[in-house]
Amino acid sequence: MNQPENRPYYTPFLEKYIGFLSTLLKWVFLGALIGVIVGSTSALLLNTNDFLTDVREANAFLILFLPVGGGIIGYIYKYYGMGSRRGNDLVLEHIHHGQGSIPIRMGPIVFICTFISHLLGGSTGREGAAIQMGASISEGVNRLFKINKIDRRILIISGISGGFGSAFGAPLAGTVFGMEVVALGKMKYEAIVPCFVASLVGHLVSTAWGVKHDHFLFENIPAITSTTLIQVALVSIIFSLASVLYSQIRHEIKRLSDKYLNQDLVLRGVVGGIILVALVYITGTRDYLGRGLPMVEEAFKSDVPTFAFLAKIIFTAITMGFGFRGGEVIPLFFIGATLGNTLSNFINLPASFLAGVGLIAVFCGAANTPISCFLFSLEMFNGKGKTYFFIACLVSYIFSGNHGIYGAQKIYSPKS
Amino acid sequence: MNQPENRPYYTPFLEKYIGFLSTLLKWVFLGALIGVIVGSTSALLLNTNDFLTDVREANAFLILFLPVGGGIIGYIYKYYGMGSRRGNDLVLEHIHHGQGSIPIRMGPIVFICTFISHLLGGSTGREGAAIQMGASISEGVNRLFKINKIDRRILIISGISGGFGSAFGAPLAGTVFGMEVVALGKMKYEAIVPCFVASLVGHLVSTAWGVKHDHFLFENIPAITSTTLIQVALVSIIFSLASVLYSQIRHEIKRLSDKYLNQDLVLRGVVGGIILVALVYITGTRDYLGRGLPMVEEAFKSDVPTFAFLAKIIFTAITMGFGFRGGEVIPLFFIGATLGNTLSNFINLPASFLAGVGLIAVFCGAANTPISCFLFSLEMFNGKGKTYFFIACLVSYIFSGNHGIYGAQKIYSPKS
Missing domain, CATH: 1.10.3080.10 (Clc chloride channel)
Known part of the structure; x- marks a missing residue:
């Protein structure tokens, strides 16, 4: 003009x-x-x-x-x-x-x-x-x-x-x-x-710079039928609830340690460390320390302890809730893969496949990023089983509600 | 409360x-x-x-x-x-x-x-x-x-x-x-x-119900290097511009036929039909009629006429612009695959791979749905070349600006 x-x-x-x-x-x-x-x-x-x-x-x-x-x-x-x-x-x-x-x-x-x-x-x-x-x-x-x-x-x-x-x-x-x-x-x-x-x-x-990434492989993927699709949807609800359990325990531990020990961050870290050491001696295993990649691999190959996922939930929630640093995604992989392995005792799907679905679904339920988690499944498993992973991400995202590991995530639109 | x-x-x-x-x-x-x-x-x-x-x-x-x-x-x-x-x-x-x-x-x-x-x-x-x-x-x-x-x-x-x-x-x-x-x-x-x-x-x-879908295969995917990534990004700009060209010609034909013949939809359809028949006799080929799937397949296997993509743009823009019905996605596949094949004469990438990239990128530029088009590439090509297709969708989405085949698409946030 x-x-x-x-x-x-x-x-x-x-x-x-x-x-x-x-x-x-x-x-x-x-x-x-x-x-x-x-x-x-x-x-x-x-x-x-x-x-x-x-x-x-x-x-x-x-x-x-x-x-x-x-x-x-x-x-x-x-x-x-x-x-x-x-x-x-x-x-x-x-x-x-x-x-x-x-x-x-x-x-x-x-x-x-x-x-x-x-x-x-x-x-x-x-x-x-x-x-x-x-x-x-x-x-x-x-x-x-x-x-x-x-x-x-x-x-x-x-x-x-x-x-x-x-x-x-x-x-x-x-x-x-x-x-x-x-x-x-x-x-x-x-x-x-x-x-x-x-x-x-x-x-x-x-x-x-020479970084190599871990790739987990599952042996075989079930052919897509209405039964397998519904099975994957149902186990994904369980995975989603496991992610909610983790998020809630971690938030609660953090809340309590903030409430009673926030005045003294040093003391808080010391107490967290003591609890972790005590847990190692009570459980008698170091399998739940660190990233725990060996057991994640195990979950794709043979059996893991039935409650491994629960142990990892507790170890990680205490580690992160008392102020140690790192990240929660690899522990979430651990929780999902071992829970998937455990569920294979009750559901007629291959253990390694369920470990893969669990790894993705627990991560998705906690991070609330369905498209990203789906893409991650493509990149980690080379595009295999994509329809199953899409379902797993979707179901886990929906069922985790507004729970998740990122407290400051804005809730833009309610999920349903 | x-x-x-x-x-x-x-x-x-x-x-x-x-x-x-x-x-x-x-x-x-x-x-x-x-x-x-x-x-x-x-x-x-x-x-x-x-x-x-x-x-x-x-x-x-x-x-x-x-x-x-x-x-x-x-x-x-x-x-x-x-x-x-x-x-x-x-x-x-x-x-x-x-x-x-x-x-x-x-x-x-x-x-x-x-x-x-x-x-x-x-x-x-x-x-x-x-x-x-x-x-x-x-x-x-x-x-x-x-x-x-x-x-x-x-x-x-x-x-x-x-x-x-x-x-x-x-x-x-x-x-x-x-x-x-x-x-x-x-x-x-x-x-x-x-x-x-x-x-x-x-x-x-x-x-x-017995529906079988066409699957196009490309022979080999170039190994990922900075050169191939940049090459794919650059050709995707061309694909994006081809989608803009199609959208603009189609809108313009529709606008003109609306302006001069809207009073009489019947006459409008008759005129469109006459132009198409004339085009067939002028070009002397029926390759650009219908869906044209044989030439799409050809684009993944051997050579196609250099300006096949342009012919399809014109045939489709006239067909749709004068009120015939069906859809534009398969013609867009045709335009992209043949243009990719043509570009392989100038760029050091395999013709069938470029046909695949073109098919996806032209569709994406016209539909403005980058994540969906990327998922489509996964489903059509079985997860092969996913990084390339992601780039192709992204570049085509960005470069097609606010042009596209869906005029009523709301512009929620400008692309850049």
Whole structure:
């Protein structure tokens, strides 16, 4: 309307086109930058975790230092945390409200505390550390390039995607994980380009750093019939309830330890460590310490203890509820795979297949990210059994209601 | 707060739980009901289309009746359509606004007109017919059970999912197609249960009716390197622009034929038929009539004419723009696969792989449903090359901007 007469008629098209291309290039550039850094830190995280797990397994006495380690972690967060103690929830809230800032030190601190947790045998994984590092790095990029408020949130989501994609070797699931995890029942399409670039580049970079990912295989997949479809739907309800059980126990332990020991984060960590050590001696096994990957593999091959899933729920809820660091996704894999194996005694489906369904469904019920979890099943199991996994993700997502491990997930639309 | 004292403490949980289960059962029941009916009508659609295509190919003179057929279609919509002429757009608008109602006759009418189009050689497919029949059936279910306003929209979305899933033998893509197609940049998570049930049951039922789906195979997939990833991203821009070209030509032809011939739908159909017959004699080939599946197969195996994609764009835009019926997805597959084959002369990637990428990317650019198109690639190519297809869908989605075949798609968030 206000267009000067002497501009050629195609100017607005050209301007629109240039605007589009420059926005796109911006996202590709920033996403790739985040991907390169996050991919490298994820490689550091994974390789160090592997190394520390080996050290712990070779030195049985190390677990006796769990109370000391818990105390040190509490000390670090108390005096140097600057609010980063709230971890994933802080990141999610920041994306919702866009107020304040994410402390850049959140990344390095969560890495150090994750290393301590792994060295001493806390039952934990990696996803929290990877996500928080991803968010910290994105925040660094935001400050460096003085990114505006709206774009900042998108880049923090990309940091989550980059962290997840590189930490689990699953670039497609990573892309959608960032877009889905922020709010329950909503997908942030506007973040799709930088999320994908960060996740894929992060994966390629961590692979280039020599990271190898665990792949679990199931022997055979039942042919699709109405019976098998209904069976998978029904067991997925059980998996979903297991995820709810875990989320609730963990929140409750955290609530209680916050209530009685929050004044003294150091004491809290010490108490958590003592409980873990006591549990190891009461149960007489170390199978539920650390990531527990050997038993996850076992669940795909032969039998596991009937209540292994319950033991892992308790070990992990205590580890995370008392302030140790790492992540909950690998413990959730453990819980799901062992529960699936146990259920194969009652249901006429192959144990390794049920372990696979359980691994995905328990993760999905806890994270509330159905499309991402489905993509993860494709990437982990190479596209096998996709209809079953879709059902498992859907059912688990629906039945976990508004429970989940990410307390700050916004509830955008109720599930039913 | 107002809770009477004499109610046991667990009553609210119980009520919530029963409410949840009854909602869930409602969606499963209604979704399955829609799935059974839509799966059966889709089977009728596909088997009849196959039969009519055989009849047409055996009787070369039939195409001379295209003007008559066009006139009959115009006549039917003019005197019996009750507004259903606007087809897919009417369905989408109805979901947005929830006002008025979808005429139930929309389904039967679009089927009859699709049969006429296929018998006489219009360049068309099936997705419009399947979607409109799905929506009609959902509307019937809505009226039968006196469903409330909010749930009605969800069931119409489920009808779209059921139609797509059963018409293309792709239950996962069908589920998400309904959830994604309604609005650009938004996914309707609240519809996920009935969409999935309708799509899966629809697929199982149409399979039980003996429907077989075409599967195209590519010989080999290039190993993932930065070079191949970038190559796929770049060709996907070209595919995206081809989808924009198609959408724009089709809209323009429709606009012109609306402008000059809208007063007389019969004349409009006759003119469209005459143009198509003329085009056949000018080009001297019938390869661009009907669905054209033989040339799609050819594109995965050997060479196709360099400008086959352009010919199909023109034939289809005229067919659809002048009021013939069927669908645009299979013509889009044709355009993408032949363009991919053509591009293999310039790019160092296998022709059959590029045909597959083109098939998916052109469809995605036109439908603006990236997750659904990606799932479709998994279902059609059995999970092969998933990272490439994800890139192709993403790039094509982004570069097609706000262009697409569904004019009534709501723009929820701009793409970049």
